[in-house]
Amino acid sequence: MTTSPRSGRRFVGPGERFELVDHIGSGGFGDVWLARDGMLGREVALKFLALERLAGSRPDPVRVPQIRDRFARESLIAAKIDSPYVARIYDCHMGNETPFLVMEYVDGEPLSAHVGITPLPLARTCRWSSQIAQGLAAAHDQNVVHRDIKPGNVLVRETDSDVRIVDFGLSRFIDATETRSAAGTPLYMSPERCRAEPGDERSDLYSLGCVMYEMVTGWPPFGDTRADPIALAQAHQDKAPTPPRAQVPGVPSVLNTLIMDLLAKDPQQRPHNARAVVHAIKEVERDLNASGADRRIEGPAPDPSASVTDNGFEDQLSAAELAVRRLTWKHGQNHALVITARMELADLTGHSGDVRGAAELYDRLGRDCSAWFGPGHGRTLDAFEGMARWVSARSREIH
Incomplete structure (x- = not known):
């Protein structure tokens, strides 16, 4: 044919x-x-x-x-x-x-469908960032550099919420066939790639830093999709990004430091390799688990019979997210079982150590319930009450 x-x-x-x-x-x-x-x-x-x-x-x-x-x-x-x-x-x-x-074939949606609106829960940010870094490590072991890591090139599987990186090698192919400029996406492009240099493994790490920045803040380190590509390229080369903690309160200091290290202008100042990033993310998860274990906050406690790995709440959170998706697919967004599952996910997120993420999940649920049932409906009030509970816990944590 x-x-x-x-x-x-x-x-x-x-x-x-x-x-x-x-x-x-x-x-x-x-x-x-x-x-x-x-x-x-x-x-x-x-x-x-x-x-x-x-x-x-x-x-x-x-x-x-x-x-x-x-x-x-x-x-x-x-x-x-x-x-x-x-x-x-x-x-x-x-x-x-x-x-x-x-x-x-990856049955799911791109990471871009999950970011760019509000910050993601910290546990989910760590989980997906670690998986991307592990994928990069395997590629870099084969001397393969992606050159276009961005949310659109990371797919989130429907079945287990794990990620798959796509389009490895295609950017280098386009570099060799296109003569106008280097392949890549300006919002997530490393300074050296903005200069049309080949880049190496640490170029991928810079792009991962841009993606992680968007996960924890809700937007990339520089500009947005409407920004001028030339201005973005200049910002990546010359402008220091605002630390995530200065944008969104509640970002752990160790995670803030990791992201800023990944966004270093000089490739030599970034983490040595992707496995170092995986190790650093494990440190973040340990800090989250430790802080979560010390909290005593009113609300549903995590299921003690659920499987817990060395990553603490990771398996429980993954199972809770999957339950929300399956119930939504079966019953529709505004079904009582779906609303209950979303509340359980929010509380589990808070107990994992991500108080900010719990408040945001409850806030999003409250807004949805208000649109579906009205601002005075019991489910709407329950959701906003849950948000207030976790906002109060966050205030106690800050002070």
Whole structure:
């Protein structure tokens, strides 16, 4: 087959092995489709190479084969990454048709759907940041640098709320094929990448710092999606970010220090590698667990029968978040069981040591209940009462 999937054909690959099921999205690289592997009977994601766009309107006859060869090489390198937190590459099909990657299909939504509104609970920030760092460590072990770590390239699985990093190797491929500028996203780009330098593993760590900053504050360290890319690049190179603790009270000092270290302008001043970041996040989690263990706050106590790992409340929080999603899917957002589950998640978040996160979860629930049932409804009042309880606990903690 030599036809693009957009022509209406529903099968691609050797022997029409892959059935196209749904068009997931498009980007500078090309189209992404959910497909069914007819041979292995599993769902996969197919990422098609936008060969014509990358080659230009008047491509050199030599350029197209070069792009295809580079695509195959970068795919082979990225496929060597072995981590539960990196979306796997199963195959790369060149043939005579539009080249495409066969990748693990991640049933979930990007991290960008979770950030950019309000700060995330600290326990969730630590969990997802640690998983991203572990994925980066596995990639860096294979000398693979992502070069475009951002919330849109981190997917959160629906089934277990674990993350998967996607698009490893594609930024380096675009760097080699595009001549205008280095690949990357200005909101999360390291100073050296803003200067169109190749960068290394510590460039990924800077981008991780930008993502973590957004998790704990609700916005990136510099600007927003409407900001001028040139101004953003200048800020990354010259401007010192405001410490997260100065933006949002309640950010632990050790987490604040880690994020600021990741955002150092000089790569030599950032953490040595991704595993050092994982270790630092464990220190943050230990501090949170220790402070949470000493608190005695009115409200539902954590389930003593729940599984608790060395990370304290991590498994309980993950199970509570999953329960909220499953109940929402089954009953709808405003069902009593969903509201109760959200309250339990908020209280568990507070008991884990994240008092600020508990208050914010209750506040969000109160606003939702007010919209659904009215400001004077019992569920609305219960939610705001829960928020007030944790706000009071936070005030006692500060003073």
